[in-house]
Amino acid sequence: MVSLVERERARLSGLMVGAGPEGATLCAGWAVRDLAAHLVVREGRPDAAAGIRVRGLAGWTERVQGRAAERPFGELVKSFRSGPPAWSPFNLPGVDGAANLVEFFVHAEDVRRAVEFEPEPLDGELAEALWKRVPMVARFGDARSPVSLRLVHPDGREVTVRRKGAPVVTVTGGPGELVLFLYGRGARAAVVAEGEPGAVEALAHVLPLPAA
Structure with missing residues (x-):
């Protein structure tokens, strides 16, 4: 197999x-x-x-x-x-x-995604495997993030990585899209960030987000 x-x-x-x-x-x-x-x-x-x-x-x-x-x-x-x-x-x-x-x-x-691309749904097994790795990847990404991150799966599951005293930004997307965001590829990922405008802007300076 x-x-x-x-x-x-x-x-x-x-x-x-x-x-x-x-x-x-x-x-x-x-x-x-x-x-x-x-x-x-x-x-x-x-x-x-x-x-x-x-x-x-x-x-x-x-x-x-x-x-x-x-x-x-x-x-x-x-x-x-x-x-x-x-x-x-x-x-x-x-x-x-x-x-x-x-x-x-x-x-x-x-x-x-370096060229024009079409959305490509992930195989369910791969999507689940990537989701299980989001907490680890999130901790890596949090080292650069100036805000606390609440990462939300489309089915409602979530992972929160807190930064003491920092506002929370919620980022929603499929497991693969969240992984790409946490690795700095968010400008080409299908994620949505929500939170205080200043916090979202601060996050986007270090972990890019899709153009509005």
Whole structure:
């Protein structure tokens, strides 16, 4: 049985091939070739991947990723599509699904939504899996948010991440749309933000929202 993360890996691979190496993405400064290089380095070069999160190592990561981007595009995508190398930490039990589902979903949408796109309903299983990850993603997003966030699923379920003394902004959307918003892709996500105008404006400065 194909797992959700395997399905998202295949979907992202197909989108990158369809867009081509110089295709646009929502990752500032990155064409599809750069995104493919990032994905390959992230899974296959743990010595360099640390710079994705650790600012002091970012220069080393950029150099390794730049060299990877010089590889033939088809080779890069094939390497990503085939999964992490046998010795990669991503092959440890449970790591692939835990670390990659949101990553692959967001980057697939980075490619799909960088150009004109049509709304695409999520498979119910994927939508539920993403919703279960919203609290974790929300805590990551809250580190940058100047307001408390109340994240509301269309069926009424909600997750609240409070910032002491800060006003609450309610953001409503499907699980995938909320994940994209929390990862800074809200300008291309189907979410609605409600709250005090000043609070909504402050939020939009750090986590973009769709144009009114």
